[in-house]
Amino acid sequence: MKVLIADDDLISRMITKAAVEQSGHECIVATDGDSAWELFKEHSPEAVVTDLMMPGLNGLDLCRNIRASEEDSYTYLILVTSHGSREDVLTGMEAGADDYVTKPLDPFSLHIRLLAAQRITSLHADLARYRSALTEQARTDPLTKLHNRLKLTEDLAQLHARSDRYSRDYCLAMVDVDNFKSYNDIYGHQAGDAALVSIAATLAGQVRQTDGVYRFGGEEFLMVLREQSAASAHGVLERVRSAVLELKIDHSGDPDGILSISAGVSAYTDGHRAGTEQLLREADLALYAAKAAGRNRVSLADALRSE
The missing domain is CATH 3.40.50.2300 (Response regulator)
Structure with missing residues (x-):
């Protein structure tokens, strides 16, 4: 002592x-x-x-x-x-x-x-x-070992306050596993859990240590990308989407035959200093647009606002 x-x-x-x-x-x-x-x-x-x-x-x-x-x-x-x-x-x-x-x-x-x-x-x-x-x-999701929504709420509040104070950019990406309900129906929930674990690890492995990946609920994940513009975040999510495809998780109920993800990205940048709740809604709407456009793609909230 x-x-x-x-x-x-x-x-x-x-x-x-x-x-x-x-x-x-x-x-x-x-x-x-x-x-x-x-x-x-x-x-x-x-x-x-x-x-x-x-x-x-x-x-x-x-x-x-x-x-x-x-x-x-x-x-x-x-x-x-x-x-x-x-x-x-x-x-x-x-x-x-x-x-x-x-x-x-x-x-x-x-x-x-x-x-x-x-x-x-x-x-x-x-x-x-x-x-x-x-x-x-x-603050940890027991299945994927990612942080959960409680930790997201805490981290996002801190990041937003710091970004607002110092005029720093960041992006949110809402990610959803395509046709996951049919995957569970065909292969069972145990296989579904294993697929979520693999996808979660892939998402976490494709970002920087300063970024964050959270299980948002069910087959949805939320990615927090610091110091990123909408364009650069889009590039990150395209890389993530490709990495998930490379897992080659068979899915007979999907048109492409393998599990894929769709994502919607919102950006906290100059000219759009929105609050966290609005950014989450925008990312969710962008995800919905990606799903409506055929799945297995990334959609930007900026593009939806300009339409």
């Missing part, structure tokens, strides 16, 4: 450092509250042993700063007081301290508190990992 010691008294620092290292922990030393705060931000220790009274930030302020900065992590805070009065202890706990020791420091007392610190910070680390996993699971 990494332990930060903050104390302006040399003798106290030496005793505390020796006790921490004898307990088998890595030690970081600060000579005042201000440097302790900087070292905390740099090293993210699991535990902090801080004197109550120090130049700059005192122990209480240091505890408050640490607690205010924490998100998924947790730091065990041990306050060192000169006499351990009830008032000092209560004030320290209210400031965020977990425990306290009194001067002169008893190494055994500190060792016991560091054992507790190790258990508690380990538990918090496990909980943080579980929360992160659950958060990711809630």
